Amino acid sequence: MHTMEVYLDNSATTRPYPEVIQEMQRIMAEEYGNASSLHRRGGRAERIMSSSRQVLAEILGVKSGEIIFTSGGTESNNLAIQGIARRYRRRGNHLITTAIEHSSVLQPLQQLEKEGFEVTYLLPDSKGVIEPQKVAEALTPRTVLVSIMHVNNEIGSVQPISQISSIIKNENPEVIFHVDAVQSFSKLPVSPEEQGIDALSLSAHKFHGPKGIGALYLREGVLLNPLFWGGGHERGLRPGTENTPAAAGMALAARLSFNGRKEKIRRLYSFKEKIISSIEREHPWARLNGPREEGAPHIFNISFPGLKGEIILHALEEHSIYVSTGSACHSDSKEPSHVLKALNVDKDSLEGAVRFSLSFLNTEEEIDYAADRINSVIAELKKFQTITS
Ligand SMILES: Cc1ncc(COP(=O)(O)O)c(C=O)c1O
Structure with missing residues (x-):
């Protein structure tokens, strides 16, 4: 294990x-x-x-x-x-x-x-x-x-x-x-x-x-x-x-x-790009909410329309990968994110949104493992959704 x-x-x-x-x-x-x-x-x-x-x-x-x-x-x-x-x-x-x-x-x-x-x-x-x-x-x-x-x-x-x-x-x-x-x-x-x-x-x-x-x-x-x-x-x-x-x-x-901030930020950008492009390759139907290169190095939000953000969160948790469905401060409320709503994100994408946020302490090995597991978890959930719908 x-x-x-x-x-x-x-x-x-x-x-x-x-x-x-x-x-x-x-x-x-x-x-x-x-x-x-x-x-x-x-x-x-x-x-x-x-x-x-x-x-x-x-x-x-x-x-x-x-x-x-x-x-x-x-x-x-x-x-x-x-x-x-x-x-x-x-x-x-x-x-x-x-x-x-x-x-x-x-x-x-x-x-x-x-x-x-x-x-x-x-x-x-x-x-x-x-x-x-x-x-x-x-x-x-x-x-x-x-x-x-x-x-x-x-x-x-x-x-x-x-x-x-x-x-x-x-x-x-x-x-x-x-x-x-x-x-x-x-x-x-x-x-x-x-x-x-x-x-x-x-x-x-x-x-x-x-x-x-x-x-x-x-x-x-x-x-x-x-x-x-x-x-x-x-x-x-x-x-x-x-x-x-x-x-x-x-x-x-x-x-x-x-300390050594420039190099740490460069790493964050490369980790962010690695996860986004890997999801994009495996699941081209997923959509990025907000900016890519023009955005901050450590925060990005991806919608998996048709799936539920909260289910993805708990499925990833089984692999010890911790993400969020939006702002932690609102996570106890079931209200969809006011930020995504302001971007006119459609209902399915609102419900299927997952926020990923990186830090200076993440390692390349962790990012590779996470990208791989995220893709397999999404594939599993998608398969289940197709069978049940
Ligand atoms: C943009 C932004 N502002 C303010 C806060 C609140 O900060 P704190 O948790 O220290 O009260 C947060 C954290 O959740 C945040 O993300």
Whole structure:
């Protein structure tokens, strides 16, 4: 029996690097001080926070004072969207986003709609990309915030962030531009300075760091209303005793992910192409939802019309291959994916969609094994479907 496990659900979460686990264990055991305490133990914990902040700031090319630690991508998105919209309410009540955002962007926006904000939801083209011109057309003198994700977590489409920012800033430099970079950080270049981003969300567990920690980059001068009130930590924007082990784990995971990054990304593209072309050869009736080479290196979504995504998922699980039917955050609901719906994917393809997401830790051997098993599992299910229909 083959015992290889192939984890291809890295958009949901990734396996932490062993070095990250070790470092977090060490900090929990040895550096348990509260970063706000005035004694030596507090000072040591504070230095862990500031050096972790510094690592992330350097990678992003920003100032360390512009990094706010949060509990993850969901909180960073909520803090940016609710915080900025409410802080600048006097400027206007119009917000712009896309129909294919993560629920941690869509849901806070829906809450804001209940408070009287108006939200424009831009639709992508058939490959899941937002045409920058659509942003230009949606801007009004009342627009205060535009929130657009960098890489889509279900289909891997990449938004033209720099072009969108230029359009926004040309039209009205006061409009604030937030980017959910949870799926792109370490896989594609992310630079707030070069891409004209005012606020940017990150989550550590998507790049082999711990769960429950993330960061919000907030450009100096951009203000927000906090979601929590408390002890004044993180410049009062996100109070709560600092999670020292997780902050250190996040910084270390970022550093390790950026080591030899070019080669790791090249490998991801070749793994993605290997699986897609192998399925294409064996099952030409399957269809790719979203982009191929133009997409992110690690996420792609394939529909097997006539089959059910969930059945494929469990059949692959029998071979220790782990995939997803869409966003893990929605996997307990039976609602078809709002992202695929926005691409006008037909009903059969919606039901037969499977998301594959790779990571820096996957190996060539795993990819060969997975491609082979995916094809045989699909062939089996197809045969069964033909007999029963
Ligand atoms: C694009 C995107 N944004 C935000 C999130 C939420 O991040 P977290 O799980 O850290 O709350 C996710 C993860 O599911 C995501 O894929």
